[in-house]
Structures are given as C-alpha cells and as structure tokens.
Amino acid sequence: MRTWAHELGFSHIGVSGVDLSSAEPRLLEWLALGYHGNLQYMERYGLKRARPAELLPGTVSVITARMPYLPRSTSPDWQALxxxxxxxxxxxxxxxxxxxxxxxxxxxxxxxxxxxxxxTLVGPFGYRVFSDSAPVWEKELASRSGQGWRGKHSMVLSRDAGSMFFLGEIFVDFPMEPTEPVSEHCGTCTACIDVCPTGAIIAPGVVDARRCISYLTIESHDPIPVELRALMGNHIYGCDDCQTICPWNKYAQKTEIPDFDERSPLVGQQLVDLFAWDEATFLKNTEGGPIRRIDHVRWLRNIAVALGNALRDADETQAAELRTALLSRAHHESAMVREHVAWALAQRPGPGDPVWP
Known part of the structure; x- marks a missing residue:
C-alpha cells in the first residue's frame, strides 16, 4: 500500500484508530473560547470532528496520507526567498x-x-475519502498515525518533511493495525509564535483564528478588523510566515505533481495590477485554484488593505501609483470595498479622498 501511495504522489501514509475521546476536551475548550471565529461549521459539527464513526457509520480505521505541495521548481533557499x-x-x-x-x-x-x-488486495470494502472537505479532525488523526507532531503553530510537523504538505484521510470499514505516533521535536524554539504578524498563536499549539491572516483573508466574509489591518503587510491570500520561519521546513519536500506548480498570474505580481482585475479576469486567473473560495469583493478587500500598508511608506512616485489604483475603486458597488479603500487612502491622506472612518 505504501508503494501504491508513493506512486500516486503521497510521501507517507499511516493508520489511526477512531477513538479520539482523550482529545475532545481540548476541542471543546477551543470552541468555548471562540477561537474559531465565524467558522460556524466548527461549532455546528462539534464533537463529530472527534468521532469518525459518527461521521461515517461503520468506520473502524482511518488511513492518513500526506502529499507535498512545494512546486517542482522550488529552489533550496525557498524560505529566504x-x-x-x-x-x-x-x-x-x-x-x-x-x-x-x-x-x-x-x-x-x-x-x-x-x-x-x-x-484488489482486500476485496470490496466501505470507504470515504476526505481532504479538508468535511468535519474531520485531520491534524489529530495525522499526529496519532505518525505523520508528525503538532507544532507550536498547531500544524503537523515532520522531521523529514517539515509542514509543507496536504493531509488526506480514508475512512474504512475494516480493522487495520495503527501506526505509531512520533515524538515532538520543537524543543524550546518559538520562532513561529514570535514571527506571527498578528499574534494569532496565543500559546504553543493554540491559534486564535480571529487574528490569523489566513482566516481573515480567506474564511472571513466580514470587514477585516481595523486594528489588524496594518499588521497584515502585503498578504492578500493566506499567510505562510509561521512555516517559512520554521527550521524544520528546510526538509520540506517538493511535489511530483504538476497540478501544484505555480501559476504565473498569482506569483510576483504588483498589488496595483492585481487590484485592477475585474471580476471576469479574477475568475479566469483563479480558475481551478483554491482562491476561488473567495469572491471578487473579498479579493479587492484584501488587496486594498495591502495597498494601504504599502502606501504608508512609499516614495512619491510609488505613492501616486498606489493612490490612483485605490481611487479607481473608491466608488465600488460594494460598501465593504469602499470602506477598505477609504481606510487605505487614510494611511496617507490626500485632497479629495473619501472620508474615513
């Protein structure tokens, strides 16, 4: 089975049982503290995440898998870049x-x-596959099955693969021998906690999603909290800071799958050019990719914040270009876009700017 998995692009597979009850109090406490923000599905499904046999009746074992996603062209100094x-x-x-x-x-x-x-090996069996696609407690299953340990940034870390991989699961209706978990190797390192721009990692292994840039730019449908905007820098979709700083990611593996290679319209692009995309261009340039999880309005919301952060310290020539881009959306039909544009312009006010707040 490991050979087959490797042929399909998975770097490692493991097996977990379905009894996660010892971890349930931790999940309930995290939810009770509201760290899930507006991720209502987390609250809606509650302990079902910790009970695979309730999510898919008849489940006896869970096969876990990890798949590297660093593009095939990734250079050895990718973290620094x-x-x-x-x-x-x-x-x-x-x-x-x-x-x-x-x-x-x-x-x-x-x-x-x-x-x-x-x-072909065991005959017909009942199963269902998942990858961040249902109320499955992926990180808990992965760590219990030896995919790695839970790092202080809460993600799964492996000594030979870092954290730059996707997780997937197969719930099966026949028993399998669980694979052994691995020990934790973060030691005294707090690099991920220290580097988080918004202080979202509030304790080792505990993330307050409401402060996390990935949550703010992807999951949230609301205006980005004003007090966090200046901390977001030029992040416009997600954030890798806690991973690019992690020493273990010097061992991160490149993918063998062409699907994960970089798409040029999304890499190394200027904010003013990305902000100029109309909805049709946005849909065309993100077709087939995960950025489709947000709509054009949230895309503009995110970029407006980054433009405001750039405007604050730009030279006069850059500032003029950034202001022109922002003013082009000052009367956008979306109130949320207009408000974020007004905030961005207020970082370096000019005559005739829309009033903020």
Missing amino acids: ERARLDAPTEGVVSLYARGRDYHKVVRGRLRKLCDRIE
Missing part, C-alpha cells in the same frame, strides 16, 4: 499552497485511486 517577498510591500503575496490547482480535488482524486488498488 518567500520571506524576502514580505519586504517588497508593493507585491501581493499569495500563500504557497494556493498558487497551484485546488488541492481538495487533487488529493481526494488520488485517494480514490489508492482505494481502487486496495480493493
């Missing part, structure tokens, strides 16, 4: 995982192919 993007305030930074095709479909499709091969 990605961090350098943060020092180029007029460039829009899209999270690494979002620069290729939508991983949900890729991972699930290959898990189904793995199931077809398993069926």
